Amino acid sequence: MAIIIDKEKLLFHLQGSNTSYVMQVIRDGYLAHLYWGKKIQNYRGSNKIIFMDRGFSPNPAGADRAFSLDTIPQEYPSFGNSDFRIPAYQLQLENGSTVTDFRYKEHRVYQGKPKLKGLPSTYAEDDGEVETLEIILEDPLIEVKVVLSYSLYQKWDVITRSVRFDNEGQQQLKLLRALSASVDFRDDEYELITLYGAHNNEKNIARRKILPGIQMVDSCRGASSPHQAPFMALVREGTDEDQGEVYAFNLVYSGNFTAQTQVDSYRNTRVTMGINPFDFTWQLEPEESFQTPEVVMVYTENGLGGMSRIYHDLYRNRLCRGPFRDKERPILINNWEATYFDFDADKIEQLAKEAQSVGVELFVLDDGWFGKRDDDNTSLGDWVVDRRKLPDGLPDLANRIRNLGMEFGLWFEPEMVSIDSDLYRKHPDWCIHVPDRPYTLGRNQLMLDLSRKEVCEYIVKSVSDILSDVPITYVKWDMNRHMTDVGSAALPPERQRETAHRYILGLYSIMEELTSKFPHVLFESCSSGGGRFDAGMLYYMPQTWTSDNTDAICRLKIQWGTSLVYPPITMGAHVSTVPNHQVGRITPLETRGYVAMAGNLGYELDLTTLTVEEKEVVKKQIALYKEMRSLIQFGNFYRIINPFDENEAAWCFVSEDQTEMAASYFKVLSQPAAAIKTLKFKGLNPDYVYRNIETGELFGGDELMHVGITLTRVKQDFLGLFWRFVKEDII
Incomplete structure (x- = not known):
């Protein structure tokens, strides 16, 4: 049994393969956190909580001066009842007060894992693989x-946490804060790792020593955002890719979030994560419930690489869903950087013919096919084909491409509306807005109000009409602005601060309906690239466009940072033209290919402008990727040289059975008097002998990992090297 309960002591021990999580109901029914870390066989209370009188730490009624919630490690702390630290929740009562006192009522344990109402979450395919503990607190x-x-x-050594509030009384309550998880650590010897960035510069890694006070990352943009990610990890000093303790938290949610650490006066550390309480309240009527999103918590002593591989394996197998979860993903070409808005059916067909000749499997038609969309000022919301560009409609174009032996995919941005659109002229109140206030525009567009059922129904019908009429097997679902002027014409005044969360619930309901209705369609999430690359979207769309920045050197960091949490199979990675459209850099086509092969390979360029030699390189890239696609998309990923720290980067993929490896090395700038470099691989079986597919050389797995291979010295900027090894059966 994975969850061990001492019913007399009311002690709960969640025991994974390599981790333990322990909590207990202590005096007066308060739930205390006792331990989270490396697996122990039995918990007998060696790290007892020491109760002592601390100045300015008050005591709950009836308790002695040594007992204060302000100094006790708790599981789900409140505010106003002697604890001054960040609370996990806050309820406002009808009398205006915000003091509550929740204590242990009962618990239950069962096999399996229930769905969260209206929200994405990890799941169990078999009830035997997950055990769930519910602890009920009551005021x-x-x-x-x-x-x-x-x-x-x-x-997987994973614990997921979420919270449900059940109003069984007669009061009309307001939830002011409803976080999904809180963990109290009894020391502050940690460094904090978070992911930050911007459009075209997503998933940078920040690492710093935690300090007394609050350190917070969050989003109040209506989306998880490229600016801060809903991820946080505490690590011990010296923790690297391969060793050291990691305590990681990832929120399965696509909207406004907060993730905080707080170090108190006595060097205790509290971590909290959940929906951002900024500009949030929720009316909790009698007999109603509120469900928080899920936090996925990972502990490992095997460093950041060990943490990542746990997340990768879990998310590949128990977060992503549908028939594409276990399928190899197609190699695609997107016309955006080749044509932008300037195309017609013949031009697209010519691009598709070139793509087919080099082995591309899927052609994706991007923005500009609908309404009167010649630029980004018009037509969002009018999902009707532009007959000026496509006189015979989308079915004709799709069939032209399918006749070439390729699949057809299409770009949508269904959550948005242009002011210059038939939809806006008919329903101006359908956008997120505040009455009598001027609009704030982003990319010349407004956001539709997905808190409204009729808006969600319109989006489902508009997209369904296209997918039912056209032989489409891929959809790129874009979202290119964040939420401002937050308000809904459909909500009463007391519920206006529910708008942002209701928007996300509406989005999830749309995605649930569409992905269920069209299981043959591979949906890829996009938000100007990685602006909504989060676990919530992966539940519905098993891959995400990682960044609008397709420069290979920038992508070294972007894909490295993204891989801290998300597996390579979820990352869209494309080869684009040079000079690169985002940063103007000129990089070798080979290097661009090796970087893009570390995710779902695609192309974003005009193949008709390439030379014969360049087309041959592309053809070989695609043939190589097809040979090792399963390894890249379903193998284990190991980071070797960190581009955030060095003038180079390296990583490798190893098959589950350790019989195959693909590895890449990249040098950013060539250096004078450079040292001779030896590269040590990871993840191989030390007892196997491996053959270099290109040279035929044989090396032991232990030799490749501990001795390494000498890199050829090449005087070239933006260098990319690549190897494939397979297990050799020695007789």
């Missing part, structure tokens, strides 16, 4: 229960 004065849910994936 009898207001007749409200808080259900703390802990699901343990024993195989």
